[in-house]
Amino acid sequence: MPLHFEARTKPSTLMVWLSPAAALLLTAIAAMIVFASADHNPLQALTTFFLSPVADLYGFGELLIKAAPLILIGVGLAIGYRAGIWNVGGEGQLILGVIFGGYVALKFGPGGGVWVLPTMIVVAAVGGMLWAAIPALLRTWANANEILVSLMLNYVAQYWLSWLVFGVWRDPAGFNFPQSQPLAPSALLPVIVDGTRANIGIVFALVAVALGWLTVGWSFVGYQLRVTGLSHGAARYAGFSTDRAVWVGMLAGGIAAGIAGICEIAGPLGQIFPTASPGYGYAAIIVAFLGRLNPIGIFFAGLLMALLYLSGDSAQMSLGMPSSITGLLQGLLLFFLLAADVLVQYRLKYIPSVRPEVRRAI
């Protein structure tokens, strides 16, 4: 066919920033089509959809608590993705954070002091880190594909949490329902904005963004990771160990996801349910890509994804649309982004009337 993709000599910086904007625009158009098909005024529905959830202080606080785990995990995952380490186990690592941190909260929370919460956070980070260490270990020692291992571990983690919440962690006063005792006040994240539920989780996210930016952009380790991601051969030639990249990449994601787990149970939930995470581990992957694997970009991408969650829920109230519209738009956003991204690496060229022999060689 006459249209061809031709590799650019170097990635187009213009497209790097244009493609997320293009993806957003295309998604907005798609959303308007969906609204129109449900007999709403598309433009009006679009503004209601995106603006009404954050129209008041409480809504803004909700945005922050939803965005915090997404940004946290996104930053952690992006560190690995830059090095070509595909950690898909964010969900499981978050759950391990819930398990480890939850143990501390349930055992020491009631009557505990000011040390309970920090301990929970540290322990949760360790939990997520250990869970991410499994695919890292298997990759370095057995050359096993970390995508598949980390994916499988998501399921194992979920079953482990279910077993705990259905069993030993069940609230004795909870009528045998699968939920833990409500977490004691010493085990809850403090609220930072009065009149909302926004807690210091968002501060963790900001710290992660700062740390991520420093590591990737300014530290030697970050440099090694980026080189490894761009060319394994070059990295090896320079003496950068791929193994180290694997470990750093996976563990960063694990630690971040573990802490995000605390944001969930010690935050708005205040209790441990078998479904501790509504798929944040997977949504964070989209956030990482949306943010171009750049911590600052991930911050904004996280806010956008969080807004989509909130919009989907309130769309039921304001527009009468089912909440599955959230996943629809999130998936579309990623699709459009990936499609637009091709223009970063490739240029579209029109080559008219090519002779068959020549064309086949292209």
Next chain:
Amino acid sequence: MIGQLTQLIIATLVAGTPLVYAALGELVVELAGVLNMGVEGMMVIGAISAFAVTMATGSLTLGVIVAIAAAMVLSLLFAVLAISFRANQVAVGLALTIFGTSLGSYIGKSYVGMALVTAPSPLAGLITKIPLLGQLHPLVWLSWILFGATWYFLYRTKPGLVLRAVGESPASAHAIGYPVIRIRYLATLFGGALAGVAGAYVSLVYTALWTEGLIAGRGWIAVALVVFATWRPERCIAGAYLFGGATMAQLFAQSAGVGLPPELMSALPYIATIIVLALISRNETLMRLSVPASLGKPFNP
């Protein structure tokens, strides 16, 4: 006792069939070097299209055909992005899953909780008279035929060899003159078609019902299965029945008083997959023999 065993076997076959279809499809895709993690999304789309069409027309066959078409459209989307646009296959697969699952849930909104009651055709009446096998739906036998055909295609025909060559070394295949991109497209579409059948089977035959979360992660299990089976079709089908039977075994064990926690039994297949993956990956020779070398990497001709 024999009666119970037969029941258990039949229930296992029924539960494993969606996995057989989905895993066989994904196997072919991966053997061509493409890692399509969007199987879950394609199964959901297949399930809801089949359900909606059969509800409207009363025809199971039509439902399955539309499911195949719908899932193939989705896999085409994946192919365009991952193969032609060289986008990251993990990201595209994930986007496909999230999109497919949400779209299915969105469309399925008006069908939630409805059960399918189709009048049994005269053919069905004849089939049920066959002892033992008659208790199984035609789609179950079809899965066995499909397995045989896929095995034959992959290991006894030239196109099958070419497909596997493309997965091993697309550069060499391209140099010989085989249309790598087209082969990968066809493999992806085939995988999509089978995922559609798998989804249709779940919503039309297995549960004959539509609810949220009907597929419940079976698409992901199919991806795991292919690894567990070290990319061999006969192990795929065995693994499918193993995974599918895990739930059945767990329920039977409950009634028999076996004390193992059900969550552990449910987690075992995944743990087993990780162990198997680690063991074969460690063995370089075995790896060279099993894993398609170019799996997940985009091909630039």
Next chain:
Amino acid sequence: MAGFSRRQLLKIAAATPFVSGAGLRSALAADEVLKVGVIHQGAISDTGWEYFQAQAWRALEKAYPDKVKVTVLENIAQMQDAERLFRQLSSQGNKLIFGTTFSQYASLKKLAPTLTNSHFECCAGIEAGPNLGVFEARQYEGTYLTGIAAGRMTKSNVLGWVGAFPVPQVIYSLNAFLLGARSVNPAATLKVVWANAWVDPAKEKDAVAALIAQGADVLSGSPNTPVQGLAAEEKGVWSIGSTGDFSTYVKKKQLTFFELDWSSAHIGAAKAVMDGTWKPESRWLGLGPGGYVKMTTNNPELPASVAAEMKAAEEAIIAGKLKPFSGPIKDQAGAERVAASAALPDREIRTITWLVDGVQGTLPKT
């Protein structure tokens, strides 16, 4: 009430925040529409738990066609989201807000005292609190009666129960099922399998297969979808719906069933809010007028004598003469839990964690 002017209404409304928890609320003006909010955890379909919750607010709309406006949210599966949305419903002027499941109870307990512009009711909540009423159904009365039918119709004397979660509501239901069966057929036993999910069609189907393979010929449970009934019918086994009528799907083999009718709770609460007399209350009602459990039609194949037995027992329960959990009752281990002349008190039924003698199955250890 029609005599209240807007100004008087506003004065009283301004004063109400200081009277929180006492239940003294201003009545609605004659032309004011009562805004009601409902949040469903799952999806509303045409059978099952969510369906009956929806039927209740539909009945409310029908009872007061011009005076009530209901805003409904479904598929709010996560509790953090439910909490935010309850708050949003309240700030949007919904004066009466219903929670539809036990999982929302914790959030409502937190929110109700602070959101004084609205009154809250939680179905399946534990106990009433400031600004929060709760109501739950004595499902065991219904399952006792269906147990009578099962006890008479079983040939193998093995009954089956597909349990969702081992929560007291399910445990007392299945216990009463066997007690009812044994009241007419002392040889009956009950096998229980736990699906560990409220809705998981594949698991439920497998559970039915497992129970039938072990000889059960009458099945019950608390199904939310027709899957269990259909799977049973495929194998020629009777099924009993204890959360509704699945006979549009299970055409032949549904033996009997009962419905959960929450409309009296919804209509009663709405009327009270409109009259300004709403108070937080704890209601646990079963059979009878104004109750939440309604026995309905039986399968034509059910012998008239059995139907008559069920009817007689139903009337006895309504009259208070028959208590399903009256002794002597032994538990699985053989220990006597209820003495011969006594009946299990309400409090113990609501928190029950043991299975009666004759039930084969275990409860997960805590």
